[in-house]
Amino acid sequence: MESIDILPVLWPLKGRIRPPGSKSLTNRALIIAALAQGPSHLTGVLDSVDTQVMIDSLGRLQIPVSVDIAQRTFHVNGQGGKIPSTGAELWCENSGTSIRFLTALCAAGSGRYRLDGNSRMRERPIAPLVAALASAGVKARCELENDCPPVQIETDGLPGGRIRVGGDLSSQYLSALLMAAPAASAGVTVEVTGELVSRPYVDMTLEMMRAFGANIHEPQTNHFEIAAQPYVGRTYDIEPDASAASYFFAAAAVTGGEVTVLGLHRNALQGDVKFVDALVRMGCEADWGDDSITLRGKPLHGIDIDMNEISDTAQTLACVAPFASGPTRIRNVAHMRLKETDRVSAVVTELQRVGLTVEEHQDGMTITPGPIRPAEIHTYDDHRMAMSFSLLGLKAPGIRILDPGCTAKTYPEYFTDLDALCRSAR
Ligand SMILES: O=C(O)C1=C[C@@H](OP(=O)(O)O)[C@@H](O)[C@H](O)C1
Numbered sequence: 001m002e003s004i005d006i007l008p009v010l011w012p013l014k015g016r017i018r019p020p021g022s023k024s025l026t027n028r029a030l031i032i033a034a035l036a037q038g039p040s041h042l043t044g045v046l047d048s049v050d051t052q053v054m055i056d057s058l059g060r061l062q063i064p065v066s067v068d069i070a071q072r073t074f075h076v077n078g079q080g081g082k083i084p085s086t087g088a089e090l091w092c093e094n095s096g097t098s099i100r101f102l103t104a105l106c107a108a109g110s111g112r113y114r115l116d117g118n119s120r121m122r123e124r125p126i127a128p129l130v131a132a133l134a135s136a137g138v139k140a141r142c143e144l145e146n147d148c149p150p151v152q153i154e155t156d157g158l159p160g161g162r163i164r165v166g167g168d169l170s171s172q173y174l175s176a177l178l179m180a181a182p183a184a185s186a187g188v189t190v191e192v193t194g195e196l197v198s199r200p201y202v203d204m205t206l207e208m209m210r211a212f213g214a215n216i217h218e219p220q221t222n223h224f225e226i227a228a229q230p231y232v233g234r235t236y237d238i239e240p241d242a243s244a245a246s247y248f249f250a251a252a253a254v255t256g257g258e259v260t261v262l263g264l265h266r267n268a269l270q271g272d273v274k275f276v277d278a279l280v281r282m283g284c285e286a287d288w289g290d291d292s293i294t295l296r297g298k299p300l301h302g303i304d305i306d307m308n309e310i311s312d313t314a315q316t317l318a319c320v321a322p323f324a325s326g327p328t329r330i331r332n333v334a335h336m337r338l339k340e341t342d343r344v345s346a347v348v349t350e351l352q353r354v355g356l357t358v359e360e361h362q363d364g365m366t367i368t369p370g371p372i373r374p375a376e377i378h379t380y381d382d383h384r385m386a387m388s389f390s391l392l393g394l395k396a397p398g399i400r401i402l403d404p405g406c407t408a409k410t411y412p413e414y415f416t417d418l419d420a421l422c423r424s425a426r
């Protein structure tokens with residue numbers, strides 16, 4: 001198996017970096033632009049497996065997307081709320097946003113569609129979305145009747161009316177329904193039943209829908225009324241990925257350095273910029289600019305933190321925690337167990353592999369700082385395991401990351417960018 005050895009840096013990391021475009025924003029913009037009236041030009045986009053499978057799937061639905069990688073731009077030929085294809089097989093690898101968002105998009109089409117993914121995707125629940133679509137009158141089912149993909153859709157369009165959806169396993173089911181709603185035959189009311197996780201991603205969805213002209217009201221929390229009217233195509237610039245930025249902020253934190261991430265700010269659409277606040281709570285300092293954020297590492301202390309809203313950065317924080325003066329408790333992230341891997345169990349296992357004392361809880365973990373011994377870090381085909389655990393190697397010798405290529409899901413150039421940042425500090 002391929003691997004990469006992380007070399008400790010001997011002095012504080014200092015530098016500036018602009019991460020690639022946001023995966024979440026890129027895949028939202030592709031879905032919304034596909035449904036829009038007229039063309040859209042998406043700039044600053046992410047080119048990675050998760051966005052490639054989205055583009056390929058739109059092409060199979062006969063919604064052409066032309067890709068200009070040199071200019072980091074996607075050109076989308078919006079279909080005004082129609083899906084030209086009346087039948088398609090879509091392959092989504094392990095992209096949760098792609099399969100969830102495309103399932104709702106297909107429901108707004110006319111014909112029969114099947115959506116599938118890799119072995120891990122076939123373990124990631126999609127039943128709450130399938131049930132919501134079925135309740136709306138779309139023939140939607142999980143093919144193996146195990147709450148997971150493959151999904152089969154048979155539809156002659158998304159009817160208007162009331163749709164209820166569960167939100168305790170993922171916020172993506174709600175985001176998927178919201179984005180498809182303007183293509184319904186009449187106005188749609190979407191209500192969340194029970195708890196909703198990862199709410200900042202829903203805010204991101206609403207913000208982008210409105211940017212493309214959607215008419216949305218939220219008369220009460222988690223109750224949304226959407227008018228049946230097509231989005232309007234436009235030029236839209238994608239922010240750099242705030243989850244990817246977390247690794248560089250954390251690199252400054254663990255080395256006592258100073259890193260500036262370009263293109264992000266306090267009012268960014270992505271809730272994961274709040275990861276900076278978590279590092280500040282651990283003792284770091286931050287400067288929030290109009291178009292950049294600077295993080296200065298200071299002596300770290302442990303914290304007790306609810307990371308439900310920013311769970312994609314929980315693995316990052318778990319790899320900063322070993323360098324604090326006291327224990328860190330990460331809580332309210334049970335839904336992480338349903339992502340690229342069971343992320344709670346994987347993080348606990350790999351931190352224990354390097355000799356740390358870690359207690360696993362149903363909803364998270366408690367990490368006690370201590371010496372870190374050399375080890376080969378298993379990454380479970382999870383890009384965030386590879387990127388997070390590289391941080392240990394910046395301070396501790398002998399950290400080898402197995403299967404570094406798994407970062408291709410959202411950040412193919414991660415290790416190149418990390419190495420460049422380390423070299424710039426020397
Ligand atoms: O809507 C989105 O773009 C995402 C929502 C989150 O998933 P959950 O809502 O399942 O937490 C996050 O983990 C994922 O990386 C992207």
Ligand SMILES: C=C(OP(=O)(O)O)C(=O)O
Nearest residue numbers: 094095096097312339340
């Ligand atoms: C969970 C993630 O993505 P997705 O749900 O889109 O596969 C992620 O990027 O950490």
